[in-house]
Amino acid sequence: MKTDSVLEKILTSGQLAVTSEVGPPRGTDPEAVKKKGELLRGVVDVVNVTDNQTAMVRMSSMAACAHLKQLGLHPMLQMVTRDRNRLAMQADILGAYSHGIDNMLCLSGDHPKFGDHPMAANVHDLDSVQFLRMVKDMRDEGKFQGGDEITDPPKMFIGAAANPFADPFELRVARLAKKSAAGADFVQTQCIYNIPKFKEWMKGVCARGLHKEIYVLAGITPMKSVGMARYMKNKVPGMDVPADIIKRMAGVEKKKAAAEGITMAVEMIQELKEVEGVAGFHIMAIEWERKVPEIVERAGLLPRPSV
Amino acid sequence: MSEPTPQFEPVIVAFCCHYCAYTAADQAGAQRLSYPANVKIVRVPCSGKVDALHLLRAFEKGADGVYVAGCLEGDCHFNNGNTRAARRVTQVQKLIEEIGIEKERIEMVLMSAGMGDRFAEVATEITEKIRALGPSPIRGGKPAPARAQTKASAKAAK
Amino acid sequence: MITAERKPLEEIVESVASFDRILLVGCNECVTVCAAGGRKEVGLLASALNMTFLKGGKSVQITEHTLERQCDPEYVEELSQLVGGADAILSMACGAGVQELARRYKDKPVLPALNTMFMGASERAGVWSERCAGCGNCVLGITGGICPIARCSKRIMNGPCGGSTNGKCEISDDVDCAWHLIWERLKALGQTDLYEVNMDAKDWRPAGGAGPRTIVREDLAE
Numbered sequence: 001m002k003t004d005s006v007l008e009k010i011l012t013s014g015q016l017a018v019t020s021e022v023g024p025p026r027g028t029d030p031e032a033v034k035k036k037g038e039l040l041r042g043v044v045d046v047v048n049v050t051d052n053q054t055a056m057v058r059m060s061s062m063a064a065c066a067h068l069k070q071l072g073l074h075p076m077l078q079m080v081t082r083d084r085n086r087l088a089m090q091a092d093i094l095g096a097y098s099h100g101i102d103n104m105l106c107l108s109g110d111h112p113k114f115g116d117h118p119m120a121a122n123v124h125d126l127d128s129v130q131f132l133r134m135v136k137d138m139r140d141e142g143k144f145q146g147g148d149e150i151t152d153p154p155k156m157f158i159g160a161a162a163n164p165f166a167d168p169f170e171l172r173v174a175r176l177a178k179k180s181a182a183g184a185d186f187v188q189t190q191c192i193y194n195i196p197k198f199k200e201w202m203k204g205v206c207a208r209g210l211h212k213e214i215y216v217l218a219g220i221t222p223m224k225s226v227g228m229a230r231y232m233k234n235k236v237p238g239m240d241v242p243a244d245i246i247k248r249m250a251g252v253e254k255k256k257a258a259a260e261g262i263t264m265a266v267e268m269i270q271e272l273k274e275v276e277g278v279a280g281f282h283i284m285a286i287e288w289e290r291k292v293p294e295i296v297e298r299a300g301l302l303p304r305p306s307v
Numbered sequence: 308m309s310e311p312t313p314q315f316e317p318v319i320v321a322f323c324c325h326y327c328a329y330t331a332a333d334q335a336g337a338q339r340l341s342y343p344a345n346v347k348i349v350r351v352p353c354s355g356k357v358d359a360l361h362l363l364r365a366f367e368k369g370a371d372g373v374y375v376a377g378c379l380e381g382d383c384h385f386n387n388g389n390t391r392a393a394r395r396v397t398q399v400q401k402l403i404e405e406i407g408i409e410k411e412r413i414e415m416v417l418m419s420a421g422m423g424d425r426f427a428e429v430a431t432e433i434t435e436k437i438r439a440l441g442p443s444p445i446r447g448g449k450p451a452p453a454r455a456q457t458k459a460s461a462k463a464a465k
Numbered sequence: 466m467i468t469a470e471r472k473p474l475e476e477i478v479e480s481v482a483s484f485d486r487i488l489l490v491g492c493n494e495c496v497t498v499c500a501a502g503g504r505k506e507v508g509l510l511a512s513a514l515n516m517t518f519l520k521g522g523k524s525v526q527i528t529e530h531t532l533e534r535q536c537d538p539e540y541v542e543e544l545s546q547l548v549g550g551a552d553a554i555l556s557m558a559c560g561a562g563v564q565e566l567a568r569r570y571k572d573k574p575v576l577p578a579l580n581t582m583f584m585g586a587s588e589r590a591g592v593w594s595e596r597c598a599g600c601g602n603c604v605l606g607i608t609g610g611i612c613p614i615a616r617c618s619k620r621i622m623n624g625p626c627g628g629s630t631n632g633k634c635e636i637s638d639d640v641d642c643a644w645h646l647i648w649e650r651l652k653a654l655g656q657t658d659l660y661e662v663n664m665d666a667k668d669w670r671p672a673g674g675a676g677p678r679t680i681v682r683e684d685l686a687e
Contacts, residue, residue: 081619082619086666108619108621108626109619110628110635111618111619111628111635111636113618113636122618122619122620124619124620124621125666125667125669126666126667127619127620127621127622127623127624128621128623128626129622129623129663129664130622130623130663130664130665130666130667133663133665133666134666145666161627162627163626163627163628166625166626166627166628166629166630167625167629167630167631167632167642167645168625168629168632168645168648168649171625171648171660174660174661175623175625177661178623178661178663181663182623182663190627237627237628237630237635238627238628238629238630238635358505359505359509360505360508360509360512363509363512363513363516364512366512366516367512367515367516402474402509402513405473405474405475405513406474406513406516406517406520407517407520408516444520445516445517445519445520446519
């Protein structure tokens, strides 16, 4: 074991892992985080906490992670390269680990153009691949990015994001290989709606033997309505929502659309469980955390293993 | 800005392409079609030869209205001088708006050499339009003073 | 070239409002090529300023002069005869030119008429785009001749990110994804193996992180 992470233990044991995420509030109330966290207790293994998602200011991921940690949950610190240089990133990693946070997800982040501070400086001192390498070297070499030794290095279980659907598609396996080589232990994918394309990507991942080097958690986001499906298709960068998904959502009564979305998510998980190289699921129920238990249960992923 | 008055006689500068509008003006004369004397014609070898600077200077020197008359679409003697001129007119419209001059005071018109009647019609229309707008806000009736300019060879002078 | 755009006329007018004699100085180099501050643009701005002041009932003397190169002391010297007759200098050069005038003519206010934009190239007539960020450590040799620092919206050195769609950047359909271009070019060159090599975290010191940069050529420096 590289770390004390629960997620690492479950994945190493060969069982399917389940993660989910919460978005911190746009204010100072800790209850907002704790409430969302409680909904996920015993249902998922680790809870991602987003970092200024969609480039909107929110309570810091580290502070929200600390709130969840105090509840006895296992949070995952998300961090984007957009908002911090390498000094601030490393300082926060030390701080997070000092709170017992031992999972993290290394991202570049949405462009500020999409957020509430489009006028902000775009830091990007590192990119996500360089970021992964830095966290790995902190853990395995006990060294800061600048080369100095760290007293009591942080032992983070290191995650990356992958979007199998972004262009150019032919590059997407190679990009995962780059992240794996840089130090990612696991990867959480973009929301999957185009299953054939995801399978094609996974085939490429396995053909390169990458599934033996990096755990792939398949990203699942239940659709609430046909409006959401259309929005995801048209407005969210890098999202691939095939026409039949929109057709299916449009085909049910408005009242029943949410239930249909949940069912669709469950079916997707069941189908993806059988795909070689899929090591677990990352369920991103955006402002819909209360539905995660139902999805996890119906998908046959309960009870969660105790490790 | 002054109220338009019946006595107001605007000064209008028309940059006319030699191959079309200028010849059309001749035709108008030959056909004894009358058009307002307010329009002062500047003959140019092609409307594309008219620079933004010429247009701006016309206003600076006291014009109340300016137009560029080029060949019909596809008929430019030099391929695309007329479309280039139209883009410059648009650019100058933006610039004069920044200065505080109504963009309606400048426009691009197209005609062929045989359109003496159209030449007279356009000249009349534009004169009436500018008359309604009143004097150019920058001149208040007075011509603009000359500006100081240095020669490019100031280095040699030194 | 260094590209620039004229500031809004209103901003320029406000900056020179307290002066009666203005020396308006253009530059024959980059800003002439990108149609922002050459002899022609000097003429247009002089005319526009003149009309703006006339409109306000004010008479201002504007002297136009365009230098061969405003960022070079040798050419800036040429203004010494004219500066005495001006209350302020309005520069239509890039920021380097403005500062060179300010350095040479210490007792005259020097005001910028342009916003300096980026180091770029002409895509087609009337369109310029950013190409180089002047980072001091060129990687174009391994990125297919396309710069990820200057042309990726997140300056990702191991791209593309997950926001690339149909060759376009997530920020706009009008912006090419630099990494898509890099990948296509590497394929065309038969150099896709270069993509697999992770680029290390960048040392930003040569890019300005170590403070203002100076180049000294011992053989030329006096």
